[in-house]
Amino acid sequence: MPVATPKKVKKDSNIRVDAQRKVSGKAKFIEDVEYKNILHGATIRSPVTHGRIRGFKNRDEIKNMPGVKAVITADEIPGDNIVPFVKEDYPCLAEKEVKFYGQAVALVAAETPEEAKAAAETAELIIDEYPGIYDSIESMTPDAVYVGGDDNVHSYFKIRKGNIDEGFKGADVIVERVYNSGHQVHCYLENQGMIAEPIQNGAISVKGSMQCPFYVHNALVKVLGFKYSKVRVVQADTGGGFGGKEDMPSIVAAHAALLANKTGMPVSLIYDREEDFHTMSKRHPSRTRIKYGATTEGKLVACEAEYIVNGGAFCTLSPIVAWRGIIHITGPYEIENIKADSYAMATNTVPCGAFRGFGQPQVNFANEILIDELAEKLNMDPVELRKKNLLKPGSKTATNQVVGSSCGMAETLDKTLDKIKFKEHKGNDKGPVKKGMGISTVFYGVGLGAEGKYFAKAGAQVHIKEDGTVFVAIGNVEMGQGAETVFNRICADTLGCSYDMVEILEPDTTRVPDSGPTVASRATLVGGNAVKDAALKVRDSLFKAAAQKMGVKPFDIKIKDGKYISDEGEIDYVDVVDLAYLSRERVAAQGWYKVENVSFDEKTGLGDAYPVYSYSTNACEVEVDTETGVVKVNRLVAAHDVGKTIHPPSAEGQIQGGAAQAIGYALYENLVLEEGKIVNPSLSGYTIPTTMDLCDVEPILVESAYDEGPFGAKGLGEPPMVGPAAAILNAIHDATGIWFRKIPCLPEDIVKELNKDINKEPKELK
Ligand code: MTE
Ligand code: MOS
Numbered sequence: 057m058p059v060a061t062p063k064k065v066k067k068d069s070n071i072r073v074d075a076q077r078k079v080s081g082k083a084k085f086i087e088d089v090e091y092k093n094i095l096h097g098a099t100i101r102s103p104v105t106h107g108r109i110r111g112f113k114n115r116d117e118i119k120n121m122p123g124v125k126a127v128i129t130a131d132e133i134p135g136d137n138i139v140p141f142v143k144e145d146y147p148c149l150a151e152k153e154v155k156f157y158g159q160a161v162a163l164v165a166a167e168t169p170e171e172a173k174a175a176a177e178t179a180e181l182i183i184d185e186y187p188g189i190y191d192s193i194e195s196m197t198p199d200a201v202y203v204g205g206d207d208n209v210h211s212y213f214k215i216r217k218g219n220i221d222e223g224f225k226g227a228d229v230i231v232e233r234v235y236n237s238g239h240q241v242h243c244y245l246e247n248q249g250m251i252a253e254p255i256q257n258g259a260i261s262v263k264g265s266m267q268c269p270f271y272v273h274n275a276l277v278k279v280l281g282f283k284y285s286k287v288r289v290v291q292a293d294t295g296g297g298f299g300g301k302e303d304m305p306s307i308v309a310a311h312a313a314l315l316a317n318k319t320g321m322p323v324s325l326i327y328d329r330e331e332d333f334h335t336m337s338k339r340h341p342s343r344t345r346i347k348y349g350a351t352t353e354g355k356l357v358a359c360e361a362e363y364i365v366n367g368g369a370f371c372t373l374s375p376i377v378a379w380r381g382i383i384h385i386t387g388p389y390e391i392e393n394i395k396a397d398s399y400a401m402a403t404n405t406v407p408c409g410a411f412r413g414f415g416q417p418q419v420n421f422a423n424e425i426l427i428d429e430l431a432e433k434l435n436m437d438p439v440e441l442r443k444k445n446l447l448k449p450g451s452k453t454a455t456n457q458v459v460g461s462s463c464g465m466a467e468t469l470d471k472t473l474d475k476i477k478f479k480e481h482k483g484n485d486k487g488p489v490k491k492g493m494g495i496s497t498v499f500y501g502v503g504l505g506a507e508g509k510y511f512a513k514a515g516a517q518v519h520i521k522e523d524g525t526v527f528v529a530i531g532n533v534e535m536g537q538g539a540e541t542v543f544n545r546i547c548a549d550t551l552g553c554s555y556d557m558v559e560i561l562e563p564d565t566t567r568v569p570d571s572g573p574t575v576a577s578r579a580t581l582v583g584g585n586a587v588k589d590a591a592l593k594v595r596d597s598l599f600k601a602a603a604q605k606m607g608v609k610p611f612d613i614k615i616k617d618g619k620y621i622s623d624e625g626e627i628d629y630v631d632v633v634d635l636a637y638l639s640r641e642r643v644a645a646q647g648w649y650k651v652e653n654v655s656f657d658e659k660t661g662l663g664d665a666y667p668v669y670s671y672s673t674n675a676c677e678v679e680v681d682t683e684t685g686v687v688k689v690n691r692l693v694a695a696h697d698v699g700k701t702i703h704p705p706s707a708e709g710q711i712q713g714g715a716a717q718a719i720g721y722a723l724y725e726n727l728v729l730e731e732g733k734i735v736n737p738s739l740s741g742y743t744i745p746t747t748m749d750l751c752d753v754e755p756i757l758v759e760s761a762y763d764e765g766p767f768g769a770k771g772l773g774e775p776p777m778v779g780p781a782a783a784i785l786n787a788i789h790d791a792t793g794i795w796f797r798k799i800p801c802l803p804e805d806i807v808k809e810l811n812k813d814i815n816k817e818p819k820e821l822k
Contacts, residue, residue: 070705072541073560074293074534083293086249086264087326094251095125097315097325098172100162100179101335102154105404105732106188106201109152112162113180121178123171126318128163133314135281139306140274142211145204146370146407148279148310154183155203155369156406157733158334160307165315165323188404190732192366193343195401203369203402210367210400211375213382215454215661223358223393227349231430232360235346235422236798239727240339240411240720243744246295248336249326250309252316260313261288266305267297267533268573273565275306276313289565297535298717299410302575303372304336333737337409338727340365340377340400344422346385348430354444358393359386359454363419367400368407374400377408379507380576381415383665386454387423388465388499389445394454396661404732410575412717412777416500421722421799424496424782429795438786439473442497447671453499456662462770464697464760465671469497471756472673476693485791488683491690492791495675496782501666502771503578506656511572512667513651514582518547518590519644520598522637524630526551526558528590531571532583533563536713537773538706539579543587545702546766550591551598552615553629569648577670577771580702582649584766590647597641602632604639668762670770671697674715674779678787682810685803687723687788688749695756696775700768704757707772711755714776720744722781726800 077083112129119127130137130151137151138144150161161181166172189201195208202208224230250264260280266272269289276287289309294301312325327336342365349358363381367374382398413420431438446466451459476493485491504511517529528547534540540560548558561567571583598620599610606613606624619626627635636643655663676692694711701707724743728735736742761768781799789795794809 072538072706073544074540085246085295086251086292089251089263089292091322094322094324095165095167095315095319096169096172097312097323098164098176099160099311100164100176100181102150102157102159102161102183103181104154104183104185105157106186107154107183108186109150109154109161110182110184113182114178118164118175118179121171121175123167124164124175125167126165126315128314128318133279134317135279138278139310140278141303141372142375143371146372148307156404158406159369160311163311163315165319188732190403190405190729192341192364192401192403195403196399203404205371205402208402210371210402211378213379213398213661215382215394215396217454217456217662218393220358220360220393220395224349226351226357228352229430229433230347230349231426231433232345232347233426233429233797235344235425237342237418237421238800239341239408240725241333241727241742242296242298242300242411243739244296244298244300247327247329247332248301248304248308250305250312251322251324252309252312253322254316254320255288257286259286259288260316261290262309262313263290263292264305264309265294265301266291267301267535267575268305269533269563269565270531270570271303271573272306272309275310279310280313280317291533291563294533294535298412299414299575300337301535302410302573304409329739330737334734335406337372337407339411340367340374340408340415340418342418344419346422346426348426350430350434352434354434354436354441356389356391356445359391359396361385361396363396363398365400365415365418366403366405366408368403368405370407372407373409376504376508377410377415380501381419382661383455383501383505384416384499385419385423387420387427388447388497388671390447390451391454405729406734412714413774414576417718417721417778417781420496420498420778421781421785424779425785425795425797428786428789439495442469446497447499453665455656455665457664460668462668462699462760462762463671464758465497465499467758467760468671468673468695468697471758472675472693472695475754475756476675476677476691488681490680490682490791491677492680492787492789493675493677494783494786494790495673496779496786498672498775498779500670500672500775500778502581502668502670503651503666504572504576505666506654506663509654512582512654514571514586514649515569516583516586516590516647517568517644518587518594518647520594520633524553524557524633526553527561528558528587529561529567530583530587531563531568532574532579535574537710538703539574539583541706542580542584542702546584546587547591550588551595551629552618552620554618577773577775580769581765581771582651584769585649586647588647588766589649590645593645593647594643597636597643598632601635601639601641602627605635667764668770670772670775672775672779674783676780676783676787678784678791680788680791680806682792685806687806689719689751689784691751691754692780693754693756694776694780695758696772697758697760698772699762699765699770700759701757702767702769707757708755710772711776712753715753715780716745716750718777718780719750719784722784722799722801724800726802
């Protein structure tokens with residue numbers, strides 16, 4: 057009888073560690089988690105964008121509806137009625153005033169989701185409606201209705217570098233333009249959802265879809281009034297976050313936990329798409345006024361900018377978004393004289409928050425079109441103009457930070473140009489379909505930087521079991537971007553074991569210390585370094601055990617191909633583990649990493665804003681149908697300096713996915729608000745590109761190692777989303793000769809602009 061040879065898992069197998077469970081349908085997203093006896097929550101929401109709450113007309117009626125077990129209003133919150141973000145302005149449940157359509161006012165729990173929904177829909181709130189304000193520029197006017205913050209300003213930052221007047225005096229050419237961008241919706245496949253459950257000793261455990269278990273933990277402590285040790289937060293498999301699950305899950309979790317605490321039963325609170333659209337965060341709409349001054353030779357000498365974002369009704373993460381925006385406002389160029397201001401304004405619209413790039417796609421779209429506009433004015437090739445000004449090691453950024461040796465900016469540009477074969481297309485096309493090419497360059501501060509210094513830390517635990525398999529407990533999450541695989545590779549490569557021996561455990565706040573949020577492309581650098589630190593500590597035990605056996609010193613040992621090697625011989629990793637167990641060496645260790653040396657002076661806006669920067673270049677070819685206005689991106693080449701690629705397929709996937717999101721941002725995604733209310737809250741009303749609309753994105757990975765990074769890695773999660781929009785609009789200009797300064801740039805915008813002169817009376821008839 058033939059004996060099947062067991063299949064060996066190849067050490068260099070490129071398969072992601074989460075692939076199997078996700079493609080087989082075995083992954084348990086929060087809606088898949090089953091409980092025998094569980095209640096279902098629903099939220100009673102404001103039907104107006106601004107108003108005073110007078111009362112709850114039919115609370116008793118609702119309480120007596122079929123299946124209803126609890127109704128909760130703000131007065132019953134045991135702790136503080138605040139979900140803490142950067143500021144403490146967002147009430148868990150509105151008590152006196154509602155500030156945006158869909159704001160949560162009360163909660164219901166019932167035996168079935170249908171009963172909970174019916175109860176919430178039956179609720180009648182008595183609200184006196186106030187006038188609302190929906191636009192950030194209007195919100196700045198002195199007689200604007202007060203919404204929040206300091207005179208409607210959620211946050212303000214500035215940069216003052218050099219002498220702006222002298223700078224512009226030295227300029228031969230000056231261009232100034234205004235660019236506008238709209239809301240963008242995350243459109244994660246899985247909506248927001250949480251299950252809260254009372255557990256032993258009066259504690260509450262919450263599991264759900266999230267990016268930041270520690271934020272959720274903080275929020276529950278605040279709202280429930282519990283000690284930290286009476287709350288447990290566990291991340292379930294998460295079907296995409298893109299920033300939308302940074303802060304918002306704290307609200308969903310707090311609501312679920314309030315219901316569980318009141319009923320003493322597990323409660324599931326899962327949003328449908330429409331509810332998610334109306335109430336969860338969005339990318340901030342923006343208005344960027346930017347002015348560059350340059351010499352005739354193309355040296356940028358001055359930049360003045362004003363960046364205004366619509367933060368919505370509550371502050372949430374607006375300061376972080378406005379800060380990242382202003383730090384990157386000049387683009388990846390060295391400019392001596394800078395004056396920049398950024399404002400996040402309060403309006404009666406859905407609060408905006410984190411979305412891949414955190415305020416940077418907005419400014420990049422502005423400064424990277426402006427650089428092309430400037431090149432046109434200088435009669436210079438836009439690539440040439442960039443090359444004259446791009447950041448390189450030793451240059452100073454807008455905040456006067458000296459660029460370190462890990463700077464592959466120029467290499468990303470060269471490699472992109474080589475691949476796309478960038479050349480003039482203007483006027484070459486016959487017929488209505490015109491082709492054009494465009495480019496954009498990006499620098500991206502990795503992590504939360506000086507403004508989020510408090511969060512710039514991460515922990516991990518590495519624990520080797522008797523057979524050599526390893527548990528790795530982490531504080532940073534997998535949400536599709538590949539973090540589990542990155543941590544797996546970092547741990548396995550440090551210990552010298554095979555990838556299939558390393559098990560990444562789901563983040564659980566009882567297992568790992570506060571590791572900050574999984575945002576700002578920080579997981580590889582910060583979480584990865586924590587895993588590496590822990591793995592190095594247990595590896596010391598393995599070195600010790602192997603050294604003892606071989607009669608050498610621990611530092612005489614090297615690891616190669618799964619073996620611990622010295623001049624005296626070699627031992628397989630698994631046998632070394634055996635020896636370590638026999639000699640009772642430590643086989644588990646905590647790892648830690650914190651980011652040092654970042655600074656920001658609020659008065660001048662100068663300082664070492666981020667520990668390191670990633671760099672990228674995007675170039676694309678588009679086709680514009682001048683009759684229909686439809687734009688098709690034919691090719692997009694994107695080169696990214698990531699320091700070191702930990703898992704190439706995931707890295708390429710990030711570049712492709714980010715580009716897809718950016719193509720949507722540039723050409724399709726149009727969230728429409730009327731009087732502050734979203735009128736297209738669905739995936740049929742809000743168009744995102746399908747696979748049919750997307751081109752093959754061609755990724756290029758550049759590795760300019762960062763000494764502090766694990767194996768030299770920096771960060772990649774967000775940068776792919778930052779640059780493509782400007783490259784696309786520059787390509788549309790190349791094709792049509794028209795500068796579009798608003799995204800989304802829709803077919804109707806293009807047709808309107810191209811036909812602008814058609815309706816004018818011909819001059820000679822006048
Ligand atoms: N990729 C997938 N598939 N799903 C996501 O939710 N989020 C993005 C990016 N890539 C996201 C993603 C955002 S907003 C961030 S900040 C980074 O991943 C976070 O991951 P990292 O820290 O591992 O780079
Ligand atoms: Mo990403 S917006 O930093 O979660």
